[in-house]
């Protein structure tokens with residue numbers, strides 16, 4: 001470490017393995033978080049001079065030092081990935097406020113940098129991260145977790161594969177004891193403890209920017225919190241059973257009755273129709289009166305649900321994996 | 323070259339980048355555009371609106387794929403999954419050629435989502451050329467590699483950027499997507515003569531040209547793609563065309579995107595330099 005401090009070591013690239021080592025070193029430099037005023041930090045966590053490391057990699061010119069040239073890339077990296085998460089999680093941003101949101105996503109990206117060719121997947125592990133490090137959302141951990149799950153489900157619903165839907169006729173002909181029904185891969189079923197759906201509508205009403213950002217070559221501006229508007233009241237605490245889906249390529253979310261949610265969840269797991277209905281009926285409050293199951297009422301409900309889900313194209317043949 | 327093996331022997335004129343804010347206008351008004359360039363990664367998805375729009379565009383326009391995440395210069399092995407998805411898209415669009423950048427951006431499966439400059443060494447050129455060959459063999463479509471703009475030069479480099487580009491494309495036997503604006507930006511940042519660059523590349527390999535706007539800051543010039551093409555870039559473009567002949571040209575405008583008409587008008591200025599070219603490069607696109 002001392003020798004690194006003493007004089008810059010130039011990095012040769014005369015083989016594939018040296019190229020790899022070179023790229024690993026550069027990547028390590030670009031992944032280093034910026035200072036609060038969006039500058040590159042001059043020391044590593046171990047106290048090594050980044051100025052010296054930069055001098056070993058990059059030539060200075062008449063206007064910029066090696067460190068300053070490296071800094072351009074360090075800043076571009078962070079602005080690009082942070083921007084992407086600002087776009088994908090507007091509800092979480094509104095909930096936590098800019099300062100906390102930025103702290104959370106920065107810590108997230110340090111632990112879980114991108115492992116996908118597309119920024120679309122950048123937030124895929126944010127839910128896990130929030131479970132591991134709930135204090136970043138404190139004291140709104142639970143609401144934040146609901147919001148992250150909800151917003152990630154929208155990313156999936158936007159462009160996940162659609163399979164051929166089945167019609168009610170396909171179901172009628174078959175033995176319900178054995179019949180398995182699949183769900184569209186883009187359909188997410190969420191059991192939430194807060195009305196984050198209504199909250200997000202309020203956020204979007206404040207600022208609607210529904211178009212996903214283009215892949216762009218450069219990004220030189222620090223991401224800005226877009227929440228300098230009036231503070232919304234927090235999502236109400238309530239049980240919400242939510243389906244996030246798309247229809248004619250538009251995103252929607254729809255609240256479900258608990259029994260309908262149970263039924264869909266079971267079908268999605270591969271439970272045969274009859275057994276899934278049995279579990280749903282147990283969940284259905286209105287089907288019980290003085291302890292007696294009102295099978296007819298439930299049957300009617302069931303038919304209504306299937307008609308609706310078919311028209312929404314949610315039902316498919318079971319996934320080949322199951 | 324109007325038509326060569328690197329652009330699938332096509333004779334495309336002036337195109338523009340297909341961008342989300344213009345979707346509605348294009349689908350409703352069906353403007354005459356010679357061809358659209360799409361960012362491959364935006365359509366390497368399984369379903370939903372992106373593919374629906376793409377299919378509608380494909381019914382009426384010629385589309386060429388331009389990638390931002392192949393990272394030909396990465397030391398990793400090629401990502402098979404990525405290639406598979408890309409090939410699916412190639413089959414969908416029937417792109418006559420495909421382009422991506424002469425850069426790296428990921429290592430050990432970790433991504434920067436940036437187009438990072440290469441160290442210009444013979445070893446790096448060989449790794450890059452091998453990867454381009456492998457990608458082309460798998461995708462079964464000609465490949466043009468694009469020079470990126472850069473803000474740093476490495477001590478490790480053994481040659482100039484244009485020598486490196488030439489070394490790679492000769493070894494890979496592939497085409498060049500010559501981004502004139504990127505050369506200008508890099509020449510400003512590194513203090514070389516952009517015309518020396520333009521004069522010293524294998525011109526017969528140029529399958530496509532990019533033009534774009536940039537921004538000058540106090541200490542460096544940035545490839546921002548957020549306004550019209552500037553004069554020095556038009557001059558370089560004219561110079562390059564003298565070497566290559568009329569070549570498929572694409573205006574990139576990715577930020578602060580104005581109306582479709584404004585972008586298209588700016589792109590069509592390139593026609594002024596295509597005097598030798600037969601009837602209006604802007605005349606409509608159909609299959």
Ligand SMILES: [Fe+2]
Nearest residue numbers: 468501532574
């Ligand atoms: Fe370009």
